[in-house]
């Protein structure tokens with residue numbers, strides 16, 4: 001494992017009841033690095049992210065943030081230590097305003113609400129005119145940006161994103177790409193992004209890992225991405 005890694009998952013095993021889903025997942029991410037996780041539906045990508053944030057227990061393995069073992073910590077403790085999460089489907093609080101959604105993300109960080117909102121608007125200017133609108137009244141792309149701003153409001157060191165392009169218009173996907181790269185570099189974030197959109201992953205990722213059947217099966221060189229068949233079986237060697 002790379003010594004400079006900020007975030008490392010090793011041999012993670014997890015599932016639902018007795019049904020195993022993660023079968024020994026190992027990967028790492030450095031500060032200011034964007035790691036893309038690619039794989040077809042049902043291969044365990046969402047399960048991996050939920051295990052990393054602590055809403056699903058893992059039966060064995062290790063999750064290290066800057067050398068601190070998170071594996072047995074509850075989700076709120078992991079969030080406080082710097083794990084940020086943008087869930088699949090965004091999970092915006094539909095009845096709360098945009099301002100309230102962002103403030104919610106900062107609740108455990110102790111940061112002043114006004115400063116949190118100001119920074120979110122500086123990061124994503126499109127949010128300014130939406131601040132008093134209800135989250136449920138936003139478009140898919142606006143909600144995705146809000147979910148990103150809400151996660152960033154907690155001042156994460158590691159940002160985990162689950163399918164951020166799903167249901168998002170192409171122009172907003174480009175905004176998200178640009179902003180994600182900028183934020184990763186400027187705030188030294190380790191970003192892990194699960195996606196099926198190969199073009200998006202090729203644009204944002206420093207490294208792309210392919211997941212199949214609950215394991216990371218290989219690192220995909222960016223140059224090979226266009227020709228990569230994510231459904232083709234790959235010999236099982238962990239990256």
Ligand SMILES: Nc1ncnc2c1ncn2[C@@H]1O[C@H](COP(=O)(O)OP(=O)(O)OP(=O)(O)O)[C@@H](O)[C@H]1O
Nearest residue numbers: 016019021039040041042043044045046047048088
């Ligand atoms: N709550 C649950 N209870 C039982 N099995 C589940 C549950 N959620 C997911 N699974 C199963 O776990 C496996 C992995 O699902 P997961 O959602 O992690 O895959 P994924 O790679 O993220 O796929 P997708 O791209 O469709 O989100 C699938 O076989 C799925 O049916």
